[in-house]
Amino acid sequence: MKRRIDIQKEIERLDAKADCQRIVFLTAYLEFPWDVTRALELALFRTFAVPSIATVLNKTGEFTQATQRRYDDTAIIINEILINGYDSERGQAFIQRMNGIHGHYKIKNEDFLYTLSTFIFVPIYWLDRFGWRKLLKQERLALHYFWVEVGKRMGIENIPETLEAFEAWSQEYEQAMYANSEAGVQIGNATRDLLLSFYLPKFLWRAAEPVVYALMDERLLKAMNYPLPSPATRRWVQGLLKARAKILRWLPKHKSPQLTTLWRSATHPDGYAIEDIGPNSLREKLSR
Structure with a gap:
């Protein structure tokens, strides 16, 4: 109980803007490591619901032909930035790597901007429903300030x-562009x-599949051409997650940051260098 209070008190003492890197680190790796990972997985689907984004992603062939690698590399980039901060040498290197990958494709500023928004709001929405506690005001604001700074370093405008x-x-944007x-x-x-394969045999x-759909809203399901789950399925899935949250409130919390269990390293079982990250067709070009 004391550790839980100490972490929250630390977050409350910090400035949401000036200390956003520290706050986001505590939120993602000490308070809600499992939940933040699940939320960011769900955020992927929201980008797939935008045809212009999906078309670019599909052209790489990575999502359908090397799905595990694409998942792992995306998770690695995000975690490297979250763990090390966008101003650290390593964080800057991974942002530069990400920019190099993106630079080979014609991507609209609005699509970059929407993708950035999913990193902020999908975790907030998830934790509001399924977190063992509600996010503090500083945590919500810190998520915004953190990803805005990353967005600036990506060259995203407006x-x-x-x-x-x-x-x-x-x-x-969702109302106008989802299709x-x-x-x-x-x-x-x-x-x-791929996500189902993490937990179940083929x-x-x-x-x-209905378990995955039960975590999606109707707008997203329609855009993805997925069937609406039955009300009973939705209640069952969301009920389990809410029950989990209630149990977690009374269980001992993590004493150290959960840094090694946030992404699957099947693609890089022996570790990775920055130049190992990215689509197969681009790694050699980016490494020159």
């Missing part, structure tokens, strides 16, 4: 200045099956 303005922009596309369905299905994937 980033809304406040959390509220960014959320409103993101919601409007079904063949590319979105292809990469969505491949990612869905012969059970089809039966477990």
